[in-house]
Amino acid sequence: MRTAIVVAAAGLLMGNAVMAQRGMPAAPAGPAPTCPPSGYMPQAYYAGFGQNGGDGNTAYEIASPCIGKDVREVAESIGMGRNKLLGVKNVITIMFSADGTMADAGGMAKLTKSDFHISYYLPAMRMFLNGTRANGQPLKDIRVFADQYAWNETQEGRGATAAMSTLNDRAPLLKLTPFGAMWSVIEAEGHTVVTKTADGKTVLTGTSPYDGIEVSITVEDRVQHPRLGPYAPGELIRLPVAVTAKANGHAYGATFADYRSNLEPNVWIIFPAQIAWTLDGKPLADLRVTYFRSNPYVVFPVPDVVKQKSSN
Numbered sequence: 001m002r003t004a005i006v007v008a009a010a011g012l013l014m015g016n017a018v019m020a021q022r023g024m025p026a027a028p029a030g031p032a033p034t035c036p037p038s039g040y041m042p043q044a045y046y047a048g049f050g051q052n053g054g055d056g057n058t059a060y061e062i063a064s065p066c067i068g069k070d071v072r073e074v075a076e077s078i079g080m081g082r083n084k085l086l087g088v089k090n091v092i093t094i095m096f097s098a099d100g101t102m103a104d105a106g107g108m109a110k111l112t113k114s115d116f117h118i119s120y121y122l123p124a125m126r127m128f129l130n131g132t133r134a135n136g137q138p139l140k141d142i143r144v145f146a147d148q149y150a151w152n153e154t155q156e157g158r159g160a161t162a163a164m165s166t167l168n169d170r171a172p173l174l175k176l177t178p179f180g181a182m183w184s185v186i187e188a189e190g191h192t193v194v195t196k197t198a199d200g201k202t203v204l205t206g207t208s209p210y211d212g213i214e215v216s217i218t219v220e221d222r223v224q225h226p227r228l229g230p231y232a233p234g235e236l237i238r239l240p241v242a243v244t245a246k247a248n249g250h251a252y253g254a255t256f257a258d259y260r261s262n263l264e265p266n267v268w269i270i271f272p273a274q275i276a277w278t279l280d281g282k283p284l285a286d287l288r289v290t291y292f293r294s295n296p297y298v299v300f301p302v303p304d305v306v307k308q309k310s311s312n
Contacts, residue, residue: 035066039190040209047085060087066190070202070238074219075186077238078178078259079229079269079294088186091179091269093119093298097291098275103284107134111287117298120183122146123174123211124300126156145170146300149310157301162309168248175215175245176254176277182240184208184215202238218242229261229268253278263292 033041041064048057063072063086075081075088082090095117101108115128124146131139142153143166150167151160174180185192188206195203202219220241223234231237243254256272263271271292277284 033065035064035190039066040064041066041189047083047087060092061089062086063088063186064189067186068190068192068194070194070219071182071185071192071204074204074217074238074240075182077229077231077270078182078240079267080179080182082268089120089183091294092121093117093295094177094179094271095291095293095296095298096263096271096289098287098289100287101283101285102129102287103279103282104134104139108283109133109139111139113290117296118174118177118180119146119298119300120174120180122300123171123180124298125170125174126153126298126300128156143170144300146302149302149306151303151306160303160305162306164306164310171211172213172245172247172250172252173277175213175247176243176252177275178240178243178256178272181215181217181243181245181254184211184213184245185217201241214246216244225259227261228259228270250280252284253281263289264294267294269294 036042044064045062046059047062048059063081067088072081072086072088080091081088095115097113097115098111099113100111102111103109109129109131111129111131114130117126118124125144127141127143129139129141129143133139142156143163144151144153145167148167150163150170152163153160175184185204185206187208187210192204192206195205197203197218202221203216204219205214205216207214217240219238221236221238223236225231225233225237227233228237239256239259241256245252255276256274258273259270260273261268261270263273271289273289275285275287275289277287
């Protein structure tokens with residue numbers, strides 16, 4: 001379970017006010033904080049950022065001074081990093097739809113208009129898997145995990161049955177999107193390690209203290225690309241192109257291709273149209289994204305029947 005983060009009010013950078021709690025006055029401006037020897041800031045700071053679609057402001061976490069330059073630049077490239085008071089967790093939920101394939105008993109199931117709802121801060125995921133199983137039978141599953149619970153549903157939020165044995169298989173899938181992987185290296189703060197591949201790509205490796213999953217992100221620097229978010233063709237943009245997440249004795253992998261900004265028009269957040277997942281080097285999913293939204297309203301209340309089953 002995620003530990004509570006202490007929220008404090010402070011003034012940061014150029015006198016801009018930082019909000020800690022609604023209705024609480026901001027402290028006077030002061031010097032920007034520095035990274036302590038531990039490599040982690042002892043508390044989080046927040047500022048107001050506008051929501052997509054004119055839905056007002058939400059308090060987002062400001063980037064810790066322990067977070068390195070490479071991590072900040074990648075977060076800005078894909079839309080997680082925003083504002084003068086830089087926040088690098090500004091994508092907290094997503095939903096996307098995809099066609100493609102996913103590993104099934106005896107082979108690969110064919111997916112048609114399957115939906116994925118993800119919350120990075122809980123963490124949680126709900127997968128609406130529609131299509132045809134490898135044996136030719138219809139596939140219509142709703143698979144969910146939220147924090148330390150896993151269950152299946154017959155309808156969204158209804159007909160829950162506990163599926164705790166699947167928790168260790170589902171939780172690492174959160175890391176197999178660009179934003180989920182970035183949350184890990186962001187939360188690792190000063191402990192994220194930056195290396196280079198033989199062909200010059202940057203690799204960011206870090207472990208979130210909240211889940212213990214080691215994540216490595218391969219980043220490709222590009223100047224030859226179509227317009228992506230605020231980046232015009234010819235401007236440098238730093239894109240996550242591959243991820244490895246080590247969890248429960250297994251290696252989960254992902255590759256991302258065909259980044260687009262027109263999946264969610266007029267929002268400076270980009271997402272790959274092609275996502276491939278592997279488990280221990282074997283195909284896990286091959287997804288063609290047909291729809292994407294950032295920061296939608298998604299909820300994951302844990303059903304009482306699941307809590308009761310887990311406590312028995």
